[in-house]
Amino acid sequence: MSIHEQQEDIIEEFGLFSDWMDKYEYIIQLGKELPLIEERFKTEENLIKGCQSRVWLHAEHKDGKVWFTADSDAIITKGLISMVIKVLSQHTPREIVDADLYFVNAIGLNSHLSPTRSNGLLSMLQQIKSFALAFHLQQINNAKS
């Protein structure tokens, strides 16, 4: 599924619930599907700055695609990062760097998350993009040499 299709998928799923408690139920459920980061990668380095709860993110570049794993000590945060990874994982660095992430707004998360959470979500997205950018630049350099 493309990044666009993944986003459409999530928007549709969210549309099924009218009550925010149900939407949170869904976010929590997504958290349980999060591809968990290996314990050895839960380092200070992999902690995302700007999150009130602790979030670790690890990225691996294999077969031309980026694979993300993560974890958090807060369950809702785990759900949010799972959602982001669902959309962005297993795509090429270029696709991730160029991705227009409209689903966060479209499902109304922006206005419903507490400011600390939405800042955290933003930090997560930035971290994912910067991983992808690093892999992308590496690819270009490798191609040159």
Place this chain on the structure above:
Amino acid sequence: MITSVLNTAELRKDFPLLEQSVNGKKLVYLDNAATTQKPKEVLEALNTYYEEYNSNVHRGVHLLSQKATDAYEAARTNVAAFINAKHSHEVIFTRGTTEGINLISNTFGRMFLQKGDSILITAMEHHSNIVPWQMICEERGATLKVLPIDDDGVLKMEELPALLDDKTKLFAFTYVSNSLGTVNDVHEIIAQAHGKNIPVLVDAAQAVQHMKVDVQHLDADFLVFSGHKIYGPTGIGVLYGKEQWLNVLPPWQGGGDMIKTVSFEKTVYNELPYKYEAGTPDVSGAIGLSAAITYLNGIGLEAIEESEHELIQYALEKLTAIEGLTFIGKAKDRAGAISFLLNGIHPFDVGELLDKQGIAVRTGHHCTQPLMDIFNIPGTVRASFAFYNTREDVDLLVAGVRKAAQMLS
């Protein structure tokens, strides 16, 4: 059965903000330790001031300025009576508790703190009663010492005598803990400090709205609180200081109103209280705070204390029944706040799901990071109460916490 000494249901109607829905649910406001809502009386006082006599104080000869000055000084007298200060000029209007503490740390610190001296605080202080002292200690080469707490969140009073040594120049401590709800034995603490000729600063930000505070009875040297936590406007606060201290201490901020005469060679400072109120003060804030105090006097602090005590006992009892819930802070003598955690669940998760159910609580470290470190937790969920909270609010909180626990486990 409602046994409250106050007709809370009736009193709630004085607070327009409480009559609203949040996320489609009836608002349950339990973040009163952060800030309280304002009764109509306060809103009307602010409005009347701006509609009818807004003017600068202590300056003009015109009628409006006179009216504004009279109201501003009447506010000071009202505050003085509220805390039973001996003189109204012992009441200095500030921006809030934080500014009051900074005023004393700067003036007292520069005058009396020498290299090798120390300032004593407690382990349960708000950042506002830690950082200003750290700053002045660093500047003066002094040390900040801390009276520890036990596992229940109660001060280890047995360690106090040794900490009140001859290097200690001042003891600054909170009356009521904003994170734990612990009420400290302020009389005993002050008696011990004074026994060694050490002055005290009492942070009463979480006390004055919950119980009668009498500065003369306490024999407090300095006492500070914020207007917005006692049903008044934001931006106004009070520093009480004994006349003999405030007369000795140097001025802090310089500017208009705090001077008698100014020449380029020499400025003669004004007397109390103006010496500490440089610039145009928060006139409307002082008038709003005064209206809040008059409103509270009408209800009676004793009745408020009794009613809130009952409600907190009820809340403790109901919350105790929730499986996996741990209280952070288990003092017997308590007021205002109840902090708790759900087994292995991050406080942010609980807070967020409570918000979606219309329940406003605070989650996080509550500006007491060192205290959270002592308990080795990232923060707590804190429900904090005002006299307008009802048993129904508590029931909704308990149901909300149960729902969150079920979703998050």
